[in-house]
Ligand SMILES: NC(=O)C1=CN([C@@H]2O[C@H](COP(=O)(O)OP(=O)(O)OC[C@H]3O[C@@H](n4cnc5c(N)ncnc54)[C@H](OP(=O)(O)O)[C@@H]3O)[C@@H](O)[C@H]2O)C=CC1
């Protein structure tokens with residue numbers, strides 16, 4: 676199958692390049708960030724390294740939406756939550772979307788599938804989550820964090836539609852790409868399980884401006900994680916969202932992932948450190964919203980949302 680990546684940033688590059696290099700499928704990249712598109716065009720591709728090593732230029736085809744006339748079978752979308760509506764509107768106006776196409780996304784946070792649903796048939800949407808750490812060093816320069824074959828992800832058809840030949844082919848291509856796909860039984864619990872993980876790791880690392888391996892050096896982190904997971908589980912149970920694992924196994928996942936991805940600054944920190952707004956409203960804020968709609972107040976998550984926004988605002992006073 677042919678793939679088109681919308682959002683050639685850290686994760687868009689990671690998926691597209693692994694598919695192209697390992698699954699040997701055709702991949703085109705669409706981006707609207709001018710410095711990135713121009714850099715790729717002038718250097719003839721994207722520089723890729725793994726854990727800061729073995730930097731090499733991989734030739735790729737990169738287009739602005741308005742330049743593109745291809746017809747991929749599947750779109751892979753990786754934008755920041757707050758960029759998505761504008762991106763989809765621009766892509767749609769540029770005539771990129773067609774009735775037969777499928778779409779996959781493993782963005783962090785929640786709110787993106789309702790937006791994607793406005794442009795694609797709901798049984799053509801494949802949801803995903805990615806425990807894959809990637810850093811965009813700058814335009815046209817991406818760094819895959821973690822050793823080869825450490826990539827791990829979940830996927831499931833949106834609204835639990837049955838698997839069909841296309842969704843199975845996407846799974847097989849992701850598998851050959853070494854993205855480590857696991858097909859989940861239920862889409863919403865799968866997505867929310869990643870949200871509650873990011874609501875611990877991304878927010879704490881961002882507020883303290885630290886790597887995951889530094890976070891886990893503090894012996895109080897399992898307790899802090901437990902407090903946040905307890906609220907997340909309480910809210911999701913009231914909303915009948917079946918999270919993967921138990922409260923305790925999710926605490927353990929935080930501990931294990933922080934050791935495995937010890938050099939990684941979570942994507943939220945990458946936005947924070949570059950002076951951009953973070954996805955916190957779509958992560959802790961989304962959990963808090965589920966709580967409020969089910970007569971449950973996630974006090975800690977609501978406080979954390981304020982803390983991250985406070986940290987964003989305070990950047991102006993720092994040198
Ligand atoms: N990175 C990761 O490890 C993971 C990320 N995710 C999720 O995937 C989705 C896409 O995230 P991700 O791929 O990380 O984000 P991107 O790499 O796509 O973000 C890059 C965007 O940030 C802006 N930007 C501006 N200046 C810079 C700069 N100097 N360096 C880098 N970027 C700059 C640009 O948009 P503009 O100029 O328009 O602001 C650019 O398009 C998100 O939902 C994220 O949470 C999920 C799992 C892991």
Ligand SMILES: CC(C)(CO)C(=O)C(=O)O
Nearest residue numbers: 806807808876941942943
């Ligand atoms: C890589 C990972 C899993 C770390 O929290 C992530 O989701 C991110 O960086 O946003």
